[in-house]
Amino acid sequence: MLLEVDELCVNYGRIEAIRNISFTVREGEVVTLIGANGAGKTTTMKTVSGLRPVRQGTVRFQGEDITSMPAHERPVLGIAQSPEGRGCFVGMTVIENLDMGAYARPDRKSPRINEDRDRVFGLFPRLAERRSQVAGTMSGGEQQMLAIGRALMANPKLLLLDEPSMGLAPKLIQQIFDIITEINEQGTTVLLVEQNAAQALKRAHRAYILETGEIVREGTGDELANDPAVKASYLGGDV
Amino acid sequence: MDLLLTHFWELTITGLAIGAVYSLVALGYTLVYGVLRLINFAHSEVFMWGSFAAVWVLMAAGAGKASGLGLAGYLILGLVAAMAVSAIVALLLEFVAYRPLRKRNSPPLIALISAIGASFTLSELMGLRDKPLKWFNASGLQDYLGRPRENLPFPLQVETKRLFYVFNYHVSNIDVIVLVSAIVMMVILDQFIKRSRLGRGIRAVAQDPEAAALMGVNRDRVIRLTFLIGGLMAGAAAMMYLLKIGVTRYNAGFILGVKAFTAAVLGGIGNLRGALLGGFILGVAENYGSALFGSNWKDVVAFVLLVVILLFRPTGLLGESLGKARA
Numbered sequence: 001m002l003l004e005v006d007e008l009c010v011n012y013g014r015i016e017a018i019r020n021i022s023f024t025v026r027e028g029e030v031v032t033l034i035g036a037n038g039a040g041k042t043t044t045m046k047t048v049s050g051l052r053p054v055r056q057g058t059v060r061f062q063g064e065d066i067t068s069m070p071a072h073e074r075p076v077l078g079i080a081q082s083p084e085g086r087g088c089f090v091g092m093t094v095i096e097n098l099d100m101g102a103y104a105r106p107d108r109k110s111p112r113i114n115e116d117r118d119r120v121f122g123l124f125p126r127l128a129e130r131r132s133q134v135a136g137t138m139s140g141g142e143q144q145m146l147a148i149g150r151a152l153m154a155n156p157k158l159l160l161l162d163e164p165s166m167g168l169a170p171k172l173i174q175q176i177f178d179i180i181t182e183i184n185e186q187g188t189t190v191l192l193v194e195q196n197a198a199q200a201l202k203r204a205h206r207a208y209i210l211e212t213g214e215i216v217r218e219g220t221g222d223e224l225a226n227d228p229a230v231k232a233s234y235l236g237g238d239v
Numbered sequence: 240m241d242l243l244l245t246h247f248w249e250l251t252i253t254g255l256a257i258g259a260v261y262s263l264v265a266l267g268y269t270l271v272y273g274v275l276r277l278i279n280f281a282h283s284e285v286f287m288w289g290s291f292a293a294v295w296v297l298m299a300a301g302a303g304k305a306s307g308l309g310l311a312g313y314l315i316l317g318l319v320a321a322m323a324v325s326a327i328v329a330l331l332l333e334f335v336a337y338r339p340l341r342k343r344n345s346p347p348l349i350a351l352i353s354a355i356g357a358s359f360t361l362s363e364l365m366g367l368r369d370k371p372l373k374w375f376n377a378s379g380l381q382d383y384l385g386r387p388r389e390n391l392p393f394p395l396q397v398e399t400k401r402l403f404y405v406f407n408y409h410v411s412n413i414d415v416i417v418l419v420s421a422i423v424m425m426v427i428l429d430q431f432i433k434r435s436r437l438g439r440g441i442r443a444v445a446q447d448p449e450a451a452a453l454m455g456v457n458r459d460r461v462i463r464l465t466f467l468i469g470g471l472m473a474g475a476a477a478m479m480y481l482l483k484i485g486v487t488r489y490n491a492g493f494i495l496g497v498k499a500f501t502a503a504v505l506g507g508i509g510n511l512r513g514a515l516l517g518g519f520i521l522g523v524a525e526n527y528g529s530a531l532f533g534s535n536w537k538d539v540v541a542f543v544l545l546v547v548i549l550l551f552r553p554t555g556l557l558g559e560s561l562g563k564a565r566a
Contacts, residue, residue: 051449075455087450089443100443103436104455154454 001063002027002158002189003048008057010040010047017043018213020057025158025191030184032192032200032221034234035210041193042084044210045162048191049081050074061158075104078157082147082164084193090136094127097135097146101153113153119186120149123179141172148179158189165196177203197234201225209234243530248408250526256414257483258522259421263476264499265506265514266428267329267469273445273509274458274465276347280354281332283496284361285470289325289477290487291365294391295383296320302395313395314416317481322474329470332357333463341462366489390486397482417479424475425515428468432511441465445509494538501545507558516556520544 003025010018018040025031033041046052048059050071058067061077080101089097098117102108121128124145130138135146144164151159161180165173177199184190194200201207204221209230217224224230243250264286271279297320302313336357340350369387372380385391397416401409432438443451444461452458480495481487502521506513521541528540548556 049453051452070457071452072455072457075453081453083450083453087447087453089446089450091442091446092439096439100439100451100454100456103440103443108436150454 001025002061003191004058004060005044005048006058006060008044008047008059009055010043010052011055012043016213018047018210021210021213021215022057023208023215023218025189027157027189028184028187029205030180030190030192030203032194032204032207033210034194034197034200034207037195038212039210040213041210042162043213045081045084045160045191045193049079049083049160072104075154075156076106078155079160080151080154080156080158081160082144082151082162084162084166086140086143086147088135088138088143088146088150091134093134094131094138094146097150098127098153101150102155105154112155116153116155120152123152123182124149141168141176144168144172144176148176148183152183152188156188158191159183161190161192163193163195165194165199173199197230198225201230201235240531243527246408246530248406250530251523252405252408252410252414252418254523254526255519256417256479256522257525258502258519259418260476260480260483260495260518261499261502261521262515262518263421263424263472263479264495265503265518266425266472266511268500268503269506269508269511269514270441270465270469271462272503273511274441274448274462275337275341275350277337277350278354278500279332279337279466279469280351280496281336281357281361282329282469282473283492283499284358284365285325285329285332285492286473286477286480286495286499287365287487287489287492288328288361289321289470289474290481290491291391292324292474293317293321293478293481294393294487297394298383304396304398306398310395310397314478317395318420318475318478321477322471325474325477326467326470328361329466329473330463332361333466337462338459362490362492368489387489390488393481393485393487395481413482417482420475421479424472428472429511429515437461437464498541501541505545505548505555507555510555510557513555513557520556 001024006022007020008018009016009020021044033044035041043052047054050069054067058065060066061079066074089100098120102113126142127145127149130142135143148161148164164176164180168176173196180190180192181203192200192204201221201224207219207221207224208215209217209224217230267282267285268279271277297313297317300313300316305313336353337350340353366387369384372378372384397413400412402412402415403410432441440456440461441464443454443456444458448458498521499518502517503514505521506517524544525537525541529537532540
C-alpha cells in the first residue's frame with residue numbers, strides 16, 4: 001500500500017473540515033476524490049502533503065507514519081503535489097520553476113535531472129517553447145502544465161493533483177487528463193482531486209466521493225460512473 | 240542653484256557613496272519582508288552593533304593613521320568584525336523576537352510590536368554599555384566604552400587621497416573604497432539570490448510559501464538565511480558608514496534605519512534590485528536637496544521624494560504586485 005489514510009479528522013479552527021475519512025492508494029493506481037465545493041477535497045490533499053495539521057487519525061506512506069512530518073520533508077519520500085490554483089512561482093521562469101520541483105532531490109546534480117526535464121517537455125511541448133518565459137506572464141492552462149511538470153520533476157512515487165482542470169477550456173481539459181493517464185502509464189501513482197467528475201471517474205481506477213467532509217461512497221471508476229445516484233449528483237445525468 | 244551646478248559631480252559621487260550604505264541596509268529590510276511580510280524594525284540596531292564591533296576591533300588592533308597594505312588589513316579586519324557581529328545579532332534577533340511568535344501563529348501586528356521592542360532593547364543595551372563595567376570592576380575597558388550616550392570615534396584614520404577626476408570633482412580614495420566594495424557585495428548577493436539553489440529557495444518562499452514547502456524548501460531555514468544575509472550586509476554597511484562619517488553612537492541606527500527602510504520602499508519593498516536602486520537614489524537626492532535648500536532640509540527632501548514617488552508608483556520604482564516581488 002503506497003498511501004493509507006486512516007480515520008483522519010482535520011479542523012479549521014472549530015470547524016471540522018474533514019471527519020473520519022479513510023482511504024488508500026495502491027502503487028500504480030489513479031485514485032480520485034470527487035465532491036462538490038467545500039466537501040473537503042483540497043483539505044484532504046493538503047493533509048497528505050503536510051500543509052494542514054491533523055487533529056486525529058494517521059497518514060501512512062509506504063507503511064511509515066508521516067502524520068506529523070513537516071511538509072517540506074515529504075518530497076524527499078516521494079510525495080509531490082500540484083496545488084489547487086497551480087501555485088507556480090510567478091516571478092521565476094519555466095526552467096526555474098521546474099528546477100524548484102527538483103529542489104529536494106538527493107540526485108539533483110546528476111544528469112537524471114536533464115532526462116526528467118526532457119520527459120516533462122515531452123509531455124508538455126508548450127513548456128519547452130516557453131522555457132525562459134516568466135511563469136506569471138503565462139496563461140492559466142500553461143501554468144497548470146507547469147505546476148504538473150514541476151511536481152513531476154520531483155520524480156515522485158505519489159503525484160497529488162488538486163483540481164488540474166480548474167478554469168481550463170474544454171479542449172485543454174481533455175489534454176490535461178490524457179497527460180495524467182500517460183503519466184500514470186509511465187509508472188507514477190496518482191491521487192487526483194477533481195470537480196470534473198466525469199473525466200476523473202473515466203480516468204481513475206478507483207474513486208471516493210466526499211460530501212461535507214465525509215466519504216460517502218467508494219468503488220471503481222466505472223462502478224461509480226454508472227451509479228444512478230452518482231450520475232444524478234455529479235455527472236449531470238450523462239457521462 | 241549655483242551650489243548644485245558647481246558641485247554637481249561632487250554631490251553625485253558622495254551621494255552615491257552614502258547611498259551605497261543605505262542600499263546595503265535596505266537589502267536586509269527587503270529580504271526579510273520578502274519571506275516574512277514583516278518590517279524588521281530592529282534591523283537598524285543590527286547595523287549599529289556592527290559599527291561598534293568594527294570600532295572596538297580596530298581599537299584593539301591599535302589602528303590609527305594608515306595607508307597602503309596596513310590600511311587594507313585594517314579595512315578587512317573591521318569589515319569582518321562588523322559583518323560577523325551584525326550577522327550574529329540578526330540571527331539572535333530572529334531567534335528571540337520572531338521565531339517564538341511564528342511558532343504560535345501570532346498575527347503580523349504582534350511581530351511588528353516585537354520588532355519595535357527589540358529595536359529599543361538593542362539600542363538601549365548599547366546606550367547603557369558602561370553599567371556592566373561597574374559590576375565587574377573592569378575599569379580598564381573604559382577607553383573602549385567611551386561615554387555611552389556620546390559619539391564613539393572610529394580609530395582608523397584614512398588619509399584622504401584624491402585619485403582621479405570625474406569632470407570637475409576630484410574623487411577621494413574613501414569614496415572609491417566604499418563604492419567599489421559595496422557594488423562588489425551587491426553583485427555577489429544578486430547573483431547568489433538569482434542563481435544559487437538557496438537563493439532560489441528564498442525567492443520561492445517569497446513568492447508562494449505553501450508551494451515552496453511542497454517543493455521541499457524548509458521555510459525556517461530560509462528565514463534564518465535571510466536574517467543572516469541581511470546582517471552581513473548591514474555589517475558591511477556599518478564599516479562603510481564609519482569610513483564616511485567617522486563616529487558611531489548607540490542610536491546611530493535610528494535615522495539610518497529609517498532612511499534605508501525608505502530606500503527599500505522607494506525601490507519597491509520585497510524587490511532586491513529595487514532596494515539597491517532606492518538607496519542610491521535617496522543618497523544622491525539628499526545631496527542635491529541640501530545643495531538646493533541648505534543642509535537642514537536634507538531629510539525633508541528625502542521624504543518628500545518618497546511621498547511623491549509613492550503617489551505615482553504606489554508599489555515603488557521596481558515593485559510589481561507583491562506576488563511578483565523578486566526577493
